[in-house]
Each structure stands twice: as C-alpha cells, then as structure tokens.
Amino acid sequence: MLSVISRVVDLAMAVFGALLAAALAAGEFVWLDDVERTLLGFSCVLSIMTFPALGIYQSWRGKPVYDLLLRATFAWLLVESAGVLLTFSIHRADSLSRGWLAYWAACTVGLLIVSKARAQTTLTWRRREGFTPKTVAIIGSAPYATFLIEQMRGRPDAGFSPVCVFDPAFGPAASHAAMEGDALLGVRIERDFGLLAEHVRERGVRELWLALPISQEPTIHRIVTEFRDDFVNVRFIPDVRSLSFFGHAVVDLLGVPAINLAASPITDVKVLPKRVFDRVFAACVLIAMAPLLAAIAIGVKLSSPGPVFFRQRRKGIDGREFRIYKFRSMRVHHEAAGQITQAQRGDRRVTKIGAFLRRTSLDELPQFINVLKGEMSVVGPRPHALEHDDIYKDLVKGYMHRYRIKPGITGWAQVNGFRGETDRIEKMSGRVKLDLYYMQHWTFGLDMKIVAMTLWKGFAGANAY
Structure with missing residues (x-):
C-alpha cells in the first residue's frame, strides 16, 4: 500500500513541478502547451518504469535516507533527459x-x-514510537542472536x-552470560522447534531470521520447508563477522548475490557526492x-638549497602508486635504499620554516593537487611511505585494508589525535x-564533520614536528 501511495505522490510531484516551472518561467500562472504536456505525460510513464528499477520503492526500513534522496534525484534527471531526447527525435525541441x-x-x-524526506521522517518516528513494529524470531546461536x-x-527507527x-544447540544445561532463565536479553527462548513454529x-x-552458519544446510532447509505456506519473511543472515574488517555488503554479481568479504566498503552511487566535493573543494582551496x-614556495626556496616540493611515491586506492606532493620542510639529504627515517622532535634536518609548516600542516597544502588529479580524497586514511607499508603490513592487523579507498589529506584518525610520528x-x-x-561507518555527513573538525583544530598539533 505504501508503495502505491509513494508512486502516486511522485507522479503528483512531477505534475506540480511542471506547473510551478511554467509559472516561474512566465512570471505568472500559465497552462502547459501541447509539447510540454506531451513531455510531461511521457516522463510520468517513464518514471513508473524507472523509479522501481532504481530501488526507490523498496523498503527503506533501517536504511540511510540520503541514499533514497540521491536515487530519486538521479532517477528524475534521467527521466527528464530521456524526455528531452524524445522531443529531439520528433523535431519538437525548438518548441x-x-x-x-x-x-x-x-x-x-x-x-x-x-516529500520523501517528510515521509521517511514520519515513518521513522512511528517506528521509533512502536506504532508499526515488525516482530522478529531469531534462529541461531546465543552470541550472534545477542x-x-x-x-x-x-536502531528503534x-x-x-x-x-x-x-537455537538447536540450546539444551537444559545451556548457559550464556546474557541468558536469564528462559530469556536472552529479555527475549523469550524456545527450546523445542514445534513450540517455536506454534x-x-x-x-x-x-520476520524469521536464520542466523546460522552456511554449513547448517539441513536445518535451513527444514525451517524453510516448515514455513513455506506461512506469510512470514524468512531471511538468511549468516554470521561472517569474523571474516573481514568491514560490514559485509551483499552485492549483485552477474545476477547472483555475493557477500563482500574483502572489498571497498565505499562504492556505488552514494560515493558521487564525495567525488564532486573533492574536486570542487580542492579547486577552491588552490585558487x-x-x-x-x-x-x-618562496620561503621554502630561500630556506635551504633544493626543490620547493617534496615528492614521494605512496599507495593509493587498491594499491595503485602515485607521487604525493608536499612543501619541502627538510634540508636535502640522502638515506640508504629502502630506509625512511621519520621526522622526530628536534630533528636537525627540519628547516626553520619547515618546522612552522609541519606544526601548522601548511606543508600538506600541495596535496590538493593530488585530490584534483583524482589520486587522493580530501578525507580518508593517510598514505604512508612505501617502506613503512612493507614494515607495518605484517605487524598491524588490517593495515593494508586502508588502501581499499582513496587516501586523504585529513581523516578520522588525524582529528582524533593520531598525527605525526608513529x-x-x-x-x-x-x-x-x-x-x-571510518571506512566501515562512512557517510558523506561524516566527511563533512571531519572537514569541520580539521578546520577547527586539525591544522596544528603537539604530535606534528
């Protein structure tokens, strides 16, 4: 029912938008002419097919609303563009x-x-207040059920x-830290499958959630068979939390559902605002x-002999190497092959102006060139020297997973005090x-929060020297 109402509202918004646009263009209320009405009708029909294809009318229960708004925006621009192409094909575009x-x-x-933000806000409020709860029975082990x-x-919303x-493993002697009698965190425990079905x-x-290992195929088949004639949503939610560092997104791969165990968690159309922001912000900063x-640049050149920029190879997204740009803050020196010595407090290699640049992070400004080139992002994990990658990849769990996304000039670690020497x-x-x-909980809003925190306190720090 909600899906039908949503479709009707979307069509109404398209019609109202067309009339409002005509009034704005003419400076007074006017009716649409024949070509405009034809384009409106074609666009409404096309939207009926396009919007569902982009998942706009699926259940958004527990999902981020900004994703819905981005899809709706993209869908309408696609529909209107297709309508304009139609007018060209029938030679009416000049009208x-x-x-x-x-x-x-x-x-x-x-x-x-x-309209969609309002609708989602209302639905979220109703769910949070308990007006339309979806009752859930969980079949699985106590730890994962917990x-x-x-x-x-x-997430009451x-x-x-x-x-x-x-849990088939539950027995009279079963015990768990969260279990109290016949309850798990206050939720009733059934120990007999027949009583569960009843x-x-x-x-x-x-909702019936099967939180079982993939290996328990007979149990899964038994449950699906038992409830095949009941109007209950049976969902398989395998416990694979220990297999990767990220939330396990289910993707469509050649028409087959696949679980990403080691892949970039920041993908799909939702990353578009991040890409646009990176390029626009970098261009504005450089200008x-x-x-x-x-x-x-003049100060660096006068401080000591050598180039203005310090260039060094770093790893980018998916391990692709690029040359990072910084203002040179040290005197030119040579180190043994495969060795990189990090700057330390009172390091004699650092020039006077270099010390100021490093404390204030002004030496990082040329990295906006890397952002403009698409090699880096404004926000993301900081890239390290290749020699340090070789050292830490075997010492720190999850170290190389940082390169599943573009490295950044600033990041969640930097605004939380992890700057400078490691x-x-x-x-x-x-x-x-x-x-x-950051990678697991990424949203565009989190990026904006990190940028704001960097502007507020991130340019200077006790650990930068």
Missing part, C-alpha cells in the same frame, strides 16, 4: 523553453526530496522487535590560497583502528 526545463528539473527534484537483538534495539530466540504462527511473527602558496606499533595500531572505523 520547448530551456528555462521551463531547468525550472522543471529543479522544482521536481526539490519536491521529490521534500548481537542481532542489540542491533535491533540500537528500523521498527524491528525481537520476540523469540531458538509461537510464530500464534503471535503472527512477521583561494594561491598567494599563500606562492609565499610559502614511533611505536601502538600508535600505528591506533591510527589503523580509527581508519577502519
């Missing part, structure tokens, strides 16, 4: 007002965003309510700070842990 098309795109996108219960209770847990049917349980960059394994482990947290 269309460019201003009306631009206004229509802006108005419809705005209306879609407002994890799923905590996830449901930690998703609207899932655990009511029963069944409970699911009597309570009208909507706005051009006088400062020139003054620093003279101990513990420091690098702490940095990597925060980098992996």
